[in-house]
Amino acid sequence: MEKKEVVEVLKWFSDMGVSDILETNFSRPSSNKISTLAELKEAMAKVDISIKHCATNMVFGMGNTKADILLLGEAPGAEEDKQGLPFVGQSGQLLDKVLADIGLDRTKVYITNILPWRPPGNRTPNTQEVALFRPYVLKHISLINPKVVVCLGGTSTKALLQTTDGIMKLHGRWTTTKGISAKIMPTFHPAYLLRSPSQKREFWRDFLLVREEISTDQVN
Ligand code: URA
Numbered sequence: 001m002e003k004k005e006v007v008e009v010l011k012w013f014s015d016m017g018v019s020d021i022l023e024t025n026f027s028r029p030s031s032n033k034i035s036t037l038a039e040l041k042e043a044m045a046k047v048d049i050s051i052k053h054c055a056t057n058m059v060f061g062m063g064n065t066k067a068d069i070l071l072l073g074e075a076p077g078a079e080e081d082k083q084g085l086p087f088v089g090q091s092g093q094l095l096d097k098v099l100a101d102i103g104l105d106r107t108k109v110y111i112t113n114i115l116p117w118r119p120p121g122n123r124t125p126n127t128q129e130v131a132l133f134r135p136y137v138l139k140h141i142s143l144i145n146p147k148v149v150v151c152l153g154g155t156s157t158k159a160l161l162q163t164t165d166g167i168m169k170l171h172g173r174w175t176t177t178k179g180i181s182a183k184i185m186p187t188f189h190p191a192y193l194l195r196s197p198s199q200k201r202e203f204w205r206d207f208l209l210v211r212e213e214i215s216t217d218q219v220n
Pocket of ligand 1: 091113
């Protein structure tokens with residue numbers, strides 16, 4: 001088989017969601033010398049990863065770059081991919097409601113994801129993709145320098161904390177991780193709450209803890 005044909009076959013597998021095998025030769029610009037969000041965005045756009053070829057837009061982040069609260073999601077969905085912005089679909093609407101409940105909105109928080117590209121078919125990011133982008137996530141957090149990082153869902157929690165513990169166990173309790181000065185609050189992913197509305201109360205409670213941590217007059 002010609003090399004070109006092999007690549008086509010692998011791309012087909014990737015479109016089907018079996019992309020792990022494509023990432024064995026990925027290339028990634030170093031995150032070490034990055035000192036601005038613009039530089040970070042440029043470096044992330046250069047990452048050679050198969051899922052980007054299936055996506056429409058890179059979703060970098062949005063919101064207040066001086067925020068005390070950074071919300072960390074998993075990866076863009078269909079609507080986010082279309083608009084190039086995080087949490088603008090159904091999950092985002094639920095997130096906005098909870099933020100409003102605790103007196104916050106998108107002008108007071110910063111939102112980004114573990115992966116900037118939508119995985120085909122909205123599958124969960126795989127281990128290699130997470131490992132590839134984790135240094136950029138850490139850099140993103142350090143450039144925003146929030147007091148609190150809220151991990152939305154098991155994937156972002158596991159990726160940031162490098163743990164195998166599940167979200168049911170970890171949510172609602174403050175934690176920390178090496179390389180980040182902010183306190184970390186793991187909670188549920190809004191998409192999970194759309195499927196399991198009975199957990200919304202817990203989600204809301206977790207956000208109340210975040211609210212308590214950042215008193216009203218201190219919120220940027
Ligand atoms: N789900 C995520 O984790 N991130 C988004 O931006 C949208 C949906």
